[in-house]
Amino acid sequence: MSLPWSTRPFGDALRDALEAQGMSFRDLESRCLVPVGNLHDHVSGKRGVPGDDLMARIAGGLRVEPDHFREWRLRRLEEALIADPEMELWLSRRRLAGTLPTVRPAARRRAPDGG
Numbered sequence: 001m002s003l004p005w006s007t008r009p010f011g012d013a014l015r016d017a018l019e020a021q022g023m024s025f026r027d028l029e030s031r032c033l034v035p036v037g038n039l040h041d042h043v044s045g046k047r048g049v050p051g052d053d054l055m056a057r058i059a060g061g062l063r064v065e066p067d068h069f070r071e072w073r074l075r076r077l078e079e080a081l082i083a084d085p086e087m088e089l090w091l092s093r094r095r096l097a098g099t100l101p102t103v104r105p106a107a108r109r110r111a112p113d114g115g
Contacts, residue, residue, distance in 0.1 A: 003064050010050070010071050011043040017062045032061025 003020055006013035018028060025036045034057060041047040042058075049071045050058065059066040066072040081088040094100045 003062075003068060005068055005070075005073070007070055010055075010069055011045055013069055014039070014058065014062075015043045017064060017068065021062065023062070028058070028061045031063075032057045034058060034061070 003017055006016060008016065017023075018025070025039050028034070028039060029036045034054065038047065039058075042050065049055070052066070052072070052075065055069060055072055056066045059068055059072075062068070067076075081091070091100070
């Protein structure tokens with residue numbers, strides 16, 4: 001089952017993915033070898049967003065790409081902006097000037113997978 005990319009915080013996105021796939025925390029634990037207690041703590045907010053390695057393991061257990069999680073995508077965007085200082089400056093100047101679009105065109109609202 002392919003899930004659309006989530007725009008929700010990690011814990012909510014994890015809960016949503018479990019529900020969408022009809023999985024329990026125990027099912028996920030057996031697939032990604034992350035203890036149920038840790039998974040519960042991420043969903044409840046007792047633990048913060050996991051690092052890339054753990055997030056990738058959880059995504060693998062859910063049978064989704066790590067890109068499913070917003071925080072994963074934000075980290076990749078940050079890396080891209082660090083690698084391209086001119087783009088970072090351009091975006092920062094537009095944000096400061098208030099010229100970044102606040103409403104995206106309808107055709108651009110969908111995630112690359114159509115979600």
